[in-house]
Amino acid sequence: MSFLSFRYEDHSNFFSEECFKARVKENIDYLEKVQEGEEKYASFLGWHRVDEWAGEEWLKRYESLASEIRKECDTLVVIGVGGSNQAARAVYEALGKKDIEIIWAGNTLSAHSVNKLFEKLEEKKNIYINCIAKNFETLEPGIAFRALRCYLQKKYGEDYNSHIIVTFTENTYSWKMAEEQGYKTLPFPINIPGRFTSLSPVCLFPLSVAGFDIRAMKRGAIEMEHKLKNSTDNPALAYATARTMLKDSGKTVELLSVFEPSLFRFEKWWKQLFGESEGKDGKGLLPMDALYSEDLHSLGQFLQDGSPSVFETFLHIKDPVASFVLGSDGVEDGFSYIEGMDFSYINNMAYEATISAHSKRFPCLIIEIKKMDEETFGSLFYFFQFACYISCLITGVNPFIQDGVEAYKNDMFRMLGKK
Amino acid sequence: MSFLSFRYEDHSNFFSEECFKARVKENIDYLEKVQEGEEKYASFLGWHRVDEWAGEEWLKRYESLASEIRKECDTLVVIGVGGSNQAARAVYEALGKKDIEIIWAGNTLSAHSVNKLFEKLEEKKNIYINCIAKNFETLEPGIAFRALRCYLQKKYGEDYNSHIIVTFTENTYSWKMAEEQGYKTLPFPINIPGRFTSLSPVCLFPLSVAGFDIRAMKRGAIEMEHKLKNSTDNPALAYATARTMLKDSGKTVELLSVFEPSLFRFEKWWKQLFGESEGKDGKGLLPMDALYSEDLHSLGQFLQDGSPSVFETFLHIKDPVASFVLGSDGVEDGFSYIEGMDFSYINNMAYEATISAHSKRFPCLIIEIKKMDEETFGSLFYFFQFACYISCLITGVNPFIQDGVEAYKNDMFRMLGKK
Numbered sequence: 001m002s003f004l005s006f007r008y009e010d011h012s013n014f015f016s017e018e019c020f021k022a023r024v025k026e027n028i029d030y031l032e033k034v035q036e037g038e039e040k041y042a043s044f045l046g047w048h049r050v051d052e053w054a055g056e057e058w059l060k061r062y063e064s065l066a067s068e069i070r071k072e073c074d075t076l077v078v079i080g081v082g083g084s085n086q087a088a089r090a091v092y093e094a095l096g097k098k099d100i101e102i103i104w105a106g107n108t109l110s111a112h113s114v115n116k117l118f119e120k121l122e123e124k125k126n127i128y129i130n131c132i133a134k135n136f137e138t139l140e141p142g143i144a145f146r147a148l149r150c151y152l153q154k155k156y157g158e159d160y161n162s163h164i165i166v167t168f169t170e171n172t173y174s175w176k177m178a179e180e181q182g183y184k185t186l187p188f189p190i191n192i193p194g195r196f197t198s199l200s201p202v203c204l205f206p207l208s209v210a211g212f213d214i215r216a217m218k219r220g221a222i223e224m225e226h227k228l229k230n231s232t233d234n235p236a237l238a239y240a241t242a243r244t245m246l247k248d249s250g251k252t253v254e255l256l257s258v259f260e261p262s263l264f265r266f267e268k269w270w271k272q273l274f275g276e277s278e279g280k281d282g283k284g285l286l287p288m289d290a291l292y293s294e295d296l297h298s299l300g301q302f303l304q305d306g307s308p309s310v311f312e313t314f315l316h317i318k319d320p321v322a323s324f325v326l327g328s329d330g331v332e333d334g335f336s337y338i339e340g341m342d343f344s345y346i347n348n349m350a351y352e353a354t355i356s357a358h359s360k361r362f363p364c365l366i367i368e369i370k371k372m373d374e375e376t377f378g379s380l381f382y383f384f385q386f387a388c389y390i391s392c393l394i395t396g397v398n399p400f401i402q403d404g405v406e407a408y409k410n411d412m413f414r415m416l417g418k419k
Numbered sequence: 420m421s422f423l424s425f426r427y428e429d430h431s432n433f434f435s436e437e438c439f440k441a442r443v444k445e446n447i448d449y450l451e452k453v454q455e456g457e458e459k460y461a462s463f464l465g466w467h468r469v470d471e472w473a474g475e476e477w478l479k480r481y482e483s484l485a486s487e488i489r490k491e492c493d494t495l496v497v498i499g500v501g502g503s504n505q506a507a508r509a510v511y512e513a514l515g516k517k518d519i520e521i522i523w524a525g526n527t528l529s530a531h532s533v534n535k536l537f538e539k540l541e542e543k544k545n546i547y548i549n550c551i552a553k554n555f556e557t558l559e560p561g562i563a564f565r566a567l568r569c570y571l572q573k574k575y576g577e578d579y580n581s582h583i584i585v586t587f588t589e590n591t592y593s594w595k596m597a598e599e600q601g602y603k604t605l606p607f608p609i610n611i612p613g614r615f616t617s618l619s620p621v622c623l624f625p626l627s628v629a630g631f632d633i634r635a636m637k638r639g640a641i642e643m644e645h646k647l648k649n650s651t652d653n654p655a656l657a658y659a660t661a662r663t664m665l666k667d668s669g670k671t672v673e674l675l676s677v678f679e680p681s682l683f684r685f686e687k688w689w690k691q692l693f694g695e696s697e698g699k700d701g702k703g704l705l706p707m708d709a710l711y712s713e714d715l716h717s718l719g720q721f722l723q724d725g726s727p728s729v730f731e732t733f734l735h736i737k738d739p740v741a742s743f744v745l746g747s748d749g750v751e752d753g754f755s756y757i758e759g760m761d762f763s764y765i766n767n768m769a770y771e772a773t774i775s776a777h778s779k780r781f782p783c784l785i786i787e788i789k790k791m792d793e794e795t796f797g798s799l800f801y802f803f804q805f806a807c808y809i810s811c812l813i814t815g816v817n818p819f820i821q822d823g824v825e826a827y828k829n830d831m832f833r834m835l836g837k838k
Binding site: 081082083086107108109110111112113114115136137138139140142143145146147149150153160173174177181252253259260261262268271272275276278279280281282283284285286287288293294296297298299300301302303304305306307308309310320321322323324326327328329331332333334335337338341342343344346347349350352353354356357358360402403404405407408409411412415416417418419 | 557593671697703742
């Protein structure tokens with residue numbers, strides 16, 4: 001694969017090359033199951049063939065609805081929480097605003113945050129909203145949608161319905177409500193759990209409205225699908241094997257570290273994908289994120305010398321994302337040894353130095369990609385989803401359910417007096 | 420203490436009341452040591468008596484320099500990383516911008532982030548910078564300071580030096596450089612490790628420039644100091660005892676959870692305080708943060724049903740921070756049962772429901788404060804610093820050093836060709 005590579009570095013004598021290779025070989029049975037897609041999970045595998053929700057017909061539909069809206073609006077408010085917004089937001093925050101701004105809502109119950117949202121909207125000219133929810137009972141998107149409808153009603157009068165696009169599960173109460181109210185509709189894929197919806201209308205439609213190249217995303221994902229399904233020399237298998245081996249050897253936390261702060265939201269997407277898929281039946285690695293180099297000044301000490309509960313996975317972009325060369329104002333400040341260097345070069349040295357230092361303490365897993373663009377995100381989403389499925393098989397849990405969250409939801413509905 | 424309380428909730432049969440009380444009693448020896456401050460740590464205890472760096476004379480000095488600058492500037496760029504910026508930033512992000520904006524720099528090597536910083540500065544009228552560094556060899560603040568000086572030189576010509584205030588260690592190379600260049604200077608407290616500098620010029624000066632009430636912060640801290648040093652019925656002792664008991668029973672991760680997203684930076688401050696103080700000699704709890712309710716949709720499943728490696732500490736504000744009442748646009752959307760409720764009330768119910776659900780799985784430690792203002796932050800900073808000192812004594816590590824980060828720094832300096 002030209003644009004994604006996996007390797008590990010270990011000077012802590014934790015892995016032996018032979019042991020790792022033997023384990024990869026043992027796990028090929030799991031890989032084959034994942035490559036085919038197991039019959040028992042058929043109703044969750046809508047993401048497994050990228051073309052199922054990102055085929056030509058679908059892309060045309062997302063793009064045509066998007067271009068209709070793009071003619072009118074300067075701002076799209078995306079209402080969603082967890083699996084309904086993380087993937088789109090990861091791309092948006094990493095690649096930066098294009099011509100149309102997205103504002104993210106429906107992910108908080110804080111009145112303070114909601115007030116800030118409406119203050120921000122006051123500066124905008126023409127607003128559309130895309131409410132995304134698999135299960136429309138979920139509180140945060142539900143009440144944000146209502147608050148935003150009230151706002152639109154005041155702003156646009158009777159015609160406010162035309163500013164609304166919903167991505168809901170078909171043939172549900174909320175879907176019927178949407179049709180009655182005359183909202184535009186897109187289907188929330190019934191056969192994909194929220195955290196696996198990166199290559200579906202959940203993620204692709206808002207990104208298309210914002211001006212991103214969703215065909216490039218699809219291209220990256222398809223190429224990755226082809227690679228992962230047709231080879232046993234497989235980076236997803238290697239990654240899944242390494243991380244589950246580390247778990248078996250007593251590690252409890254996987255830290256995903258990046259040297260590009262704008263990947264912050266991608267880390268959140270990754271955390272949900274693995275935490276919610278793997279964290280059940282008393283099992284799973286706790287996923288945690290770090291934004292370097294800043295967090296080296298906070299977590300570095302612990303990693304190097306604290307409890308040995310953590311191992312680290314680095315996600316790194318090889319080509320410089322941007323350029324800024326350090327100049328001089330003539331002051332002898334002790335930093336002349338890096339004068340004329342590019343920040344991107346220095347950042348890369350910090351990356352190398354971190355791996356060199358940390359891999360003396362624990363194995364470092366390293367995933368490198370070439371550059372940061374839509375195509376890469378498509379491939380990353382598919383790569384991690386596929387690797388997560390293998391990991392869960394090795395761990396022995398069902399990747400596609402999340403019934404552990406019901407306890408909290410039931411307690412809350414009871415307290416709020418829901419019947 | 421009227422404005423901070425500690426308790427725990429546990430329906431997992433992990434703690435017994437008697438066992439906890441007995442352990443608290445045993446730990447009173449440690450409390451007494453911390454109340455007095457140990458002789459062997461004297462050179463690190465500049466934070467221990469709030470008046471040492473936030474006494475009347477000091478406050479006057481911070482305020483008078485701040486008011487001089489406030490007359491001129493609309494934007495203060497604070498250059499710092501880790502302990503040099505976390506506390507001030509925690510207050511700034513939580514309480515919101517006052518009349519003068521702070522832009523945070525010196526915490527990244529990403530060229531992308533640095534470019535965004537300079538784009539932002541183009542919109543500003545009159546810029547001052549406060550560069551804060553205990554050890555001016557640190558790369559991120561060092562090169563950001565240089566890049567910003569070059570920028571100011573272009574913008575203001577020869578007079579650019581008058582826009583610079585440095586908070587440096589006295590009698591060092593960088594301090595002499597600052598004096599030669601005619602920068603305004605404040606001392607970085609030589610007897611406080613960076614992560615304990617919340618009640619010193621490192622934090623108080625930039626907040627004073629931005630328009631925050633630093634006397635209220637000091638008041639909160641002094642009141643907390645008085646309470647913690649004069650009682651054995653002590654929330655800091657109780658918190659330190661509970662968390663170290665949980666560590667001894669096999670928990671590896673402490674998750675600090677908040678229901679107010681604007682406490683995001685406070686969590687980062689807390690993570691550094693505990694991670695860097697406690698994470699040494701193969702010991703320590705890994706500190707991790709969660710922003711609820713959003714992260715419930717990502718981590719909730721793992722916490723409820725995944726590996727039992729985590730326990731949770733809730734930091735909660737009791738009084739509503741803001742108000743937003745849910746109205747109606749007349750659509751039957753299934754949320755009429757919460758019509759007319761305030762988001763702050765709903766958020767509070769989510770908090771109660773989360774504790775109810777999670778405490779069935781593991782003990783939940785609960786720290787409640789009344790409201791979110793400068794006074795509270797002063798008391799919180801002191802509370803956690805004091806509790807961290809006790810925790811480290813119980814754990815058996817030196818809270819005030821951080822030599823584990825040297826490995827990475829040495830590797831990097833070598834790669835960059837530093838002599």
